[in-house]
Amino acid sequence: MFRGNFTAKVDEKGRISFPAKFREVLDEVGGEEICITNFKFDGHKCLDVYPQTKWIELEQRLREQTERSPRVIKFFQNYYFPGVQECQVDRQGRILVCSRLRDYAGLEKEVVFAGVMDKLRIFSVGTWEAVFAEGEENLPDDPDVVSVLGY
Numbered sequence: 001m002f003r004g005n006f007t008a009k010v011d012e013k014g015r016i017s018f019p020a021k022f023r024e025v026l027d028e029v030g031g032e033e034i035c036i037t038n039f040k041f042d043g044h045k046c047l048d049v050y051p052q053t054k055w056i057e058l059e060q061r062l063r064e065q066t067e068r069s070p071r072v073i074k075f076f077q078n079y080y081f082p083g084v085q086e087c088q089v090d091r092q093g094r095i096l097v098c099s100r101l102r103d104y105a106g107l108e109k110e111v112v113f114a115g116v117m118d119k120l121r122i123f124s125v126g127t128w129e130a131v132f133a134e135g136e137e138n139l140p141d142d143p144d145v146v147s148v149l150g151y
Contacts (some may be wrong), residue, residue, distance in 0.1 A: 001025065002115030007125065009110055014102055015094040019113050022120060023093060029053050036097060038083040038104045039121065044131050047097070047105050047122040052086065054118050097122075 006019035026032055035055035039048040050058065062068075062076060085098050097107065105124060112128035114121045123131060 001117050002120045005112055005114040007110055007112050010107055015096050018089050018093050018095050026051050032089040034087060036085045036101060037080055044127045045105050047101055048119055050119045
């Protein structure tokens with residue numbers, strides 16, 4: 001499981017240091033290969049990052065689902081899957097994110113990696129601050145958000 005959030009720098013070649021804690025998770029689930037794709041979370045552009053093994057499981061689950069709405073099919077076929085970039089964490093612990101994805105998510109000098117259980121997200125710092133603040137706002141107004149935790 002990917003837990004927590006970490007900031008990292010983007011170098012002039014578009015390489016980003018992959019957090020050591022998250023590299024440990026990759027090792028546990030089968031390697032240093034990852035799949036990165038575009039995503040929009042509550043109107044905020046970011047990147048979804050999966051260990052390659054989890055990406056393959058996602059593809060398989062979608063193949064097995066026979067009843068999907070046209071809207072879901074369009075999302076995956078026209079946006080999520082075509083946006084994917086496969087890459088590997090290099091020996092220095094960095095990933096090279098293509099310029100298309102960096103531009104999409106507005107990743108410039110510094111980014112935030114946020115753990116989301118079996119995947120993680122990469123946000124620009126400004127976008128992460130907005131997403132985090134919106135998450136914080138939801139809690140006081142809707143205590144049912146944490147009811148699944150038994151509180």
